[in-house]
Amino acid sequence: MQKNMSDTVQVKGRSQASAQDKRHTFWKRISRNWELYLLIAPAFLYFLIFHYGPMYGIQIAFKNFLPARGITDSPWVGFDHFIRFFNSYYFWDLIRNTLTISLYQLIVGFPLPILLALAFNEIRNGWFKRTVQTVTYAPHFISVVVMAGIIVTFLSPSTGIIVKMIEWMGFSSPAFLTDPAWFKTMYVLSGVWQSTGWGTIIYLAALSAVDPQLHEAAIVDGASRWRRIWSINIPTIIPTITILLILNVGSILGVGFEKILLLQNPLNMSSSDVIDTFVYRTGLLNVQYSFSTAVGLFNSVVNALLLIAVNQVARKTSEHSLW
Amino acid sequence: MKGSFRTHSGSSTSFFQRFKAPRTATLVLSIVLGTSLLAGCSSGSSEPQVGSAESAANVNKEGFPIVKEKITLSMMGPDVGMQNWKDMPAFQEMEKLSNISFKFENPPLDSFETKKNLVFASGEYPDIFYASSLTQADEVNYGSQGILLPLEDLIDNGYAPNLKKVLDENPAIRKSITTPDGHIYSLPVINQQSIWYRSPMWYNGDFLEALNVKEADLPKTTEELYDLLVRFRDEDPNGNGKKDEIPLASVKLDDVRSWLLGAWGIYGEDIYNDANGKVHFARTEDGYREFLTYMNRLWSEKLLDHETFSQTPDQKKAKGASNQLGLFQDWHAYFTHGGKPTTKDPMFIPVKSDAVDKPAVAIHPGLSTGAFAITESNPAPEASLRWVDYMYSYDGAMLFDKGPEGLIYETVNKEDHTKKWKPLPSEYNSREDYRGTLTPNYGTPAPTLLSPDLQKGLKEDFDLWVDKQNEEKILAYDPQPPFPILYLTPEEQSEISSLRADMDTYIQQMEAKFVTGQEPLSGWDNYLATVKQMGSDRIIEIYQAAYDRWKNS
Structure with missing residues (x-):
């Protein structure tokens, strides 16, 4: 009995000591590396304040937001806004447009920077390489509003330079701006023109990590240039590709809103209206904040689920994943 | 990301x-x-x-x-x-x-x-x-x-x-x-x-002169309007040897809709009441269907600008400045044409279709x-x-x-409020430009009481000409405000807001489709059923109740 007691006491004492130890080491770890924690603090605070803080406002998706009562005191309505959205006339159109534009963009826009980066990597002439890179980066710096203006001007049926060129070659030009069938192509291809060059940067960085000895050894073994790209360069950047693909899929319901809004008109609406433009219209223009927050929340939840799912798949099939 | x-x-x-x-x-x-x-x-x-x-x-x-x-x-x-x-x-x-x-x-x-x-x-x-x-x-x-x-x-x-x-x-x-x-x-x-519920439409005076159309001969029916627009298209009225004339200009039809709807007896483009106090929703009326048919005809014969649904107001004005437009809407015609105020461009005369005895013309409620x-x-x-x-x-x-x-x-x-203009400082193009730098009440609905006295002594030939155009082409047509100014209760308002969110998008989209022929007019019944399903009848009901309440108050 006594022995037992002393045992328990001992055990208790040990566990207390270990908890103290843990706390102790935690603070010790922090104080030992305080410079690193200081370094990360601004980023940590940024996310806390600007990305987690605002989530407090999400609750208005389940409320009837009245500005005078504020976020906290507005009355609860449960899932009413979600039900209204799911029953809305445009629900399926919005989902379809958002998905097809995103997938189209992903399928066309995702591989191109990879190909371009592999090509850049093969250029040996420094001057030529720099020039081509600068030329392909340049469109990235055009703002969305100007970009939309350029698209509309170039594709205008009466004065557009592209339309004139098509007509000059003897074809009749499609109504790019107003034909719903052309909207997605116009959107995706102009995006490719604008962002492919910029997208190569991250792959070029990854390619610079290739060990030159591998190439030397391969050349000695008589490997052709194609062979080396296929067997050395691509495997090196596969982790980068996987991570970027996961991130891209994670934002599949979040297509670039400004450009779509600026290119939208009543005629192409049937293929250009996406969740984000719908949120803008109902939220900011028709002042239905709660409803549009509900739609935005739905969008984010779907995105988060997709991100998790794709990450899961990537982890199962390869060793690369976000977490 | x-x-x-x-x-x-x-x-x-x-x-x-x-x-x-x-x-x-x-x-x-x-x-x-x-x-x-x-x-x-x-x-x-x-x-x-x-x-x-x-x-x-x-x-x-x-x-x-x-x-x-x-x-x-x-x-x-x-x-x-x-x-x-x-x-x-x-x-x-x-x-x-x-x-x-x-x-x-x-x-x-x-x-x-x-x-x-x-x-x-x-x-x-x-x-x-x-x-x-x-x-x-x-x-x-x-x-x-x-x-x-x-x-x-x-x-x-x-x-x-x-x-x-x-x-x-x-x-x-x-x-x-x-x-x-x-x-x-x-x-x-x-x-x-x-007077103006919407800014008026104006004919291009140069075009009329080139085609030898006198102001008295301007179209008074939809068919005459059609004929004149065809002449604008075919007879090169701007005389540059190119077929670049745009007979009827518009941006998303918002500018011309309410003027042309009157040809089928519709007073407003949205909610309006008739003389018997019955409330109508323009977008479900038979007259609106006729309007769409007519606009579709103008579109398919290239009489209505084919950039109607994709251009901005600035792009429309640029076409006006290069003398391409035959009939267009603006506050004054010279705002679109550029240059100084001129009495050359006559105001559009309300046209009527066979369906009505006289066109419906809207007038501003004065408030x-x-x-x-x-x-x-x-x-x-x-x-x-x-x-x-x-x-x-x-x-x-x-x-x-x-x-x-x-x-x-x-x-x-000082007694009878007569005034006169001072010379315009040379850095300004027009008095309106100068006025815009003096006061916020320029192009904005500002709280004020605008009495005729304010203009006493300041009316110039151009203003008097506009008054006369108003007299002949709007006031002579027994105009009425489309709908009285009235308020809904907060409950009614929030019901309307949520009903209209999708409906307005649908209507706007279908209008563009019907006019451009993307959707044939045989789809009207389907359209009507959809709009009704979205709650158009309920909207009319709410406004009818509000109207009756207003009338009896």
């Missing part, structure tokens, strides 16, 4: 704007006001108390200055891009008179609506909304929540003698600016002479609501109201219509 950061932007903005501390000077007062308003609302029986003994004590009920001790208030209004409000002589003069100065917040007119909505959601309001085009929905919603102050007690208690006089003489105006709960949340623009409002954060409602009341007197209206005396005009006879 970019997209995922943006999804909650709506809620994050409002959160952070709430988070900012309100200006400490007004904090205490707004809390006091806010709680007293809330108390007023919750108890139901007692009316909300506006203002306080303290803020009232500083105000002179008569004459200038309005306040004994100088105060500064914040004011929100649209910037039309002519001049900073703080540099406008009208405000500077008014500050000297009244002892009230302002801190201005002026988002550009283009994005004003969005900005205004955000301000309401943010919880931090300007003290005064000036020329902010508050919609009736805004007034009902934010008024019932206590964000906009009810003004009727202050008006009746002697803080707005000029306005009170107008309201007492015209009970109809008072009726039109009072919401169903009996409050007045906004002050109107009163202009009993105003626009939502021009001025005071918010709960305003520390001096009495002084603010006295300030705006000056705009409803001849002197105040003159100050804010044309700027202080001696700049753009000078008085010839």
